[in-house]
Amino acid sequence: MESTLGLEIIEVVEQAAIASAHWMGKGEKNTADQVAVEAMRERMNQIHMRGRIVIGEGERDDAPMLYIGEEVGICTQENAKQFCNPDELVEIDIAVDPCEGTNLVAYGQNGSMAVLAISEKGGLFAAPDFYMKKLAAPAVAKNHVDIRKSATENLRILADCMDRSVEELVVVVMDRPRHKDLVQEIRNAGARVRLISDGDVSAAISCAFAGTNIHALMGIGAAPEGVISAAAMRCLGGHFQGQLIYDPAVVKTGLIGESKESNLERLASMGIDDPDKVYDAHELACGETVLFAACGITPGTLMEGVRFFHGGARTQSLVISSQSKTARFVDTVHMTDAPRRLQLK
Numbered sequence: 001m002e003s004t005l006g007l008e009i010i011e012v013v014e015q016a017a018i019a020s021a022h023w024m025g026k027g028e029k030n031t032a033d034q035v036a037v038e039a040m041r042e043r044m045n046q047i048h049m050r051g052r053i054v055i056g057e058g059e060r061d062d063a064p065m066l067y068i069g070e071e072v073g074i075c076t077q078e079n080a081k082q083f084c085n086p087d088e089l090v091e092i093d094i095a096v097d098p099c100e101g102t103n104l105v106a107y108g109q110n111g112s113m114a115v116l117a118i119s120e121k122g123g124l125f126a127a128p129d130f131y132m133k134k135l136a137a138p139a140v141a142k143n144h145v146d147i148r149k150s151a152t153e154n155l156r157i158l159a160d161c162m163d164r165s166v167e168e169l170v171v172v173v174m175d176r177p178r179h180k181d182l183v184q185e186i187r188n189a190g191a192r193v194r195l196i197s198d199g200d201v202s203a204a205i206s207c208a209f210a211g212t213n214i215h216a217l218m219g220i221g222a223a224p225e226g227v228i229s230a231a232a233m234r235c236l237g238g239h240f241q242g243q244l245i246y247d248p249a250v251v252k253t254g255l256i257g258e259s260k261e262s263n264l265e266r267l268a269s270m271g272i273d274d275p276d277k278v279y280d281a282h283e284l285a286c287g288e289t290v291l292f293a294a295c296g297i298t299p300g301t302l303m304e305g306v307r308f309f310h311g312g313a314r315t316q317s318l319v320i321s322s323q324s325k326t327a328r329f330v331d332t333v334h335m336t337d338a339p340r341r342l343q344l345k
């Protein structure tokens, strides 16, 4: 599955990031999102593949593009037989977030990226548009920390695993009222908190890389982003656990349905019989082969953002593969017109 796909998906996230970056700082989050979706879809449809979106634009958005169930790739088009024999191609599932951190792009803040994960059919958990409690940590802490334990306990374990004191740990938490007690607990335990307004995919993956000064992600974000983060963490060997949040009283945003009961019914109709199950990275991204690609839109912990210059743009992406066991940082110069000069760095 990987061979050429690994290269092509770099271009998919690059094109989405460039399109969105044109809207950086313009205060228009919907446009920044929409152009990323269109660019991602257009580039995906040039790839010799039979893809199906399993995580895309929200189930209830009625989005015209990259909606859940949409088929993408040349080999899914009506005239597919002109280009390929669809029966010879492996069917793949794709999770996309063309603009992860739309607010960050709109307000020119750090940490946004175009991102996707791919696996063979059935290899990614088709998470509902619910919230998810998440715990991410470096590989050394894998299976030692546990989302069922308190933050205080996990911080002690994490400090032990990393051979440092709790005071030397930095935990990323989304700046939301629902995290008031969690933030207090982390501070009381002695660790330092980095509050982010958006973009918990970047924060989760950063835990797997030493040198980011991010040692854990705790708290509740969106479930689809949890699956995308898990795909990367599974390939990187980092710790990632997620637990669906179906009780609107926990998040208090009204975004996850009117009542706990109706949400439980919805989960049951999707075949999720144990709504309290704790999923690890291997369960959220269980495919034999998993690929992950992200390209920075605005600057982030892992990647630079898109930089425009006369006649082109420069991007930085991260492509991770479970098959080749690689995490590649790709630095690309895009020559849209004839650039006056190309800078080495």
Ligand SMILES: O=C(COP(=O)(O)O)[C@@H](O)[C@H](O)[C@H](O)[C@H](O)COP(=O)(O)O
Pocket: 097, 099, 100, 101, 102, 103, 174, 176, 197, 198, 199, 200, 201, 220, 221, 222, 225, 253, 255
């Ligand atoms: O920040 C985020 C927004 O993503 P996007 O809509 O693609 O720009 C994500 O990283 C979060 O995981 C998540 O979507 C968020 O926590 C859910 O929203 P909120 O109710 O504001 O916490």
Ligand SMILES: [Mn+2]
Pocket: 097, 099, 100, 101, 225
């Ligand atoms: Mn997102």
Ligand SMILES: [Mn+2]
Pocket: 033, 097, 098, 099, 100, 101, 102
């Ligand atoms: Mn998004």
